[in-house]
Amino acid sequence: MFAVAYRLTESSADARDVLHDVFCGLPGTIRRFDPKRPLGPWLRAVTARAALKHLRSERRRREISSVSIPHELQAEPSPEFPVLNSIVVERALSSLPGELRTVVILKDMEGYSHREIAELLQVSRSTSEGRLSKARKLLRAELFER
Numbered sequence: 001m002f003a004v005a006y007r008l009t010e011s012s013a014d015a016r017d018v019l020h021d022v023f024c025g026l027p028g029t030i031r032r033f034d035p036k037r038p039l040g041p042w043l044r045a046v047t048a049r050a051a052l053k054h055l056r057s058e059r060r061r062r063e064i065s066s067v068s069i070p071h072e073l074q075a076e077p078s079p080e081f082p083v084l085n086s087i088v089v090e091r092a093l094s095s096l097p098g099e100l101r102t103v104v105i106l107k108d109m110e111g112y113s114h115r116e117i118a119e120l121l122q123v124s125r126s127t128s129e130g131r132l133s134k135a136r137k138l139l140r141a142e143l144f145e146r
Contacts, residue, residue, distance in 0.1 A: 100135035
């Protein structure tokens with residue numbers, strides 16, 4: 001749940017605030033839980049909704065990480081350095097506009113369907129698909145076409 005909140009808000013402090021809101025609101029939210037379905041995915045969806053609400057209400061944007069990575073290392077991700085690869089990917093994600101980054105995180109990292117994403121973001125399925133396509137194109141350019 002923290003990972004979902006963190007990826008969407010790009011801030012540890014904001015992610016903690018989101019989780020606090022989720023757990024404080026859980027007594028009221030749990031009424032909408034269908035016990036025939038798995039709890040984990042439902043909790044991630046509740047967390048994603050809370051993180052998106054937080055972003056909309058606070059209009060917070062985090063600056064690109066202040067971690068300084070030499071340019072030559074950013075341009076050449078390597079299987080020998082998985083942590084570095086993760087940092088490079090996170091930086092590339094941070095460079096995306098918010099609505100594109102959100103769809104990538106929900107679809108590719110959290111495994112939501114376009115139908116679920118459309119419902120969470122209150123957009124059409126085709127908008128979700130279009131945003132993902134554009135985001136992947138930008139990420140490809142950022143990561144591989146330097």
